[in-house]
Amino acid sequence: MNKEELIKIIRQKLSEKIQNFEKLISETRASSNDTKSSMGDKYETGREMLQQEINNLQVQLNEILKQKDFLKTVLPKPSDKVEKGAIVKTEKGLFFISVSLGEITFENQKIICISQESPLAKVMNGKQKDDVFSLNNMNQRIVDIL
Template identity: 60%
Template sequence: MNKSEILQIIQKKLSEKIDNLERLIDETRASNNETKSSMGDKYETSREMVQQEINNLQIQLNENLRAKNSLKLMNINAHQIVGLGSLVKTDKGLFYIAVSLGEIIFNDDKIFVISTESPLAKAMSGKSQNAEFSFNNNKQQIVKIW
């Protein structure tokens, strides 16, 4: 498995999310400005709801920007034990411990990109190849670590 190629896919997906969030924020701000100019103070509640939406989008944007920055620190060398930057194959699937992103496809394989803070990553953390761990009352075995 080529972890640097997987990391590029993750970075691209995060960049797309960031671009989309920035576009949504711009569009929402534009609609908020239109509301201000055309409706007056009578619709203050509506404008406040739009502002809350902008704030929520900004929080998501900041989280994605932090995630993208954290990828720059990622160690893509082979790992002996599971931790940040590990690509782990268990008898149940493939997991890349990096940021919370969900599923990606690489060379026809489904890889679940998960954060170190996720319960599954915590259950695997510090384990080595052939080790077993339990997650949601299901035993899994680590087949390989990259």
């Protein structure tokens, strides 16, 4: 499995998310400017709600920007234990320890991208091939680490 290509796809997906959030923020700002009419105080509440929405979108955008920066530290090298940048194959599926992006399809396989801070990554951290771990009272065996 080509980790460089996988990282490139994740980087692209994060870039798309960044563009979407920037567009949403821009559109919401435009909406906020439209409400600055001479209608009076009754629209102040609406403008405040739009400002809160802009702030919320900005927080989400900043989180994705942090993920994109973090992805630069993920090296496409082979791993012999579960660590940042490892692709872990368990009986339940494939997990890429990188950023929290959810499920993607790569080389006709479903891979779940999880952050190092996720409970699953924490419980697998440092384990090796054929080790067994338990999460939520379910045991899983590590079949392979790439």
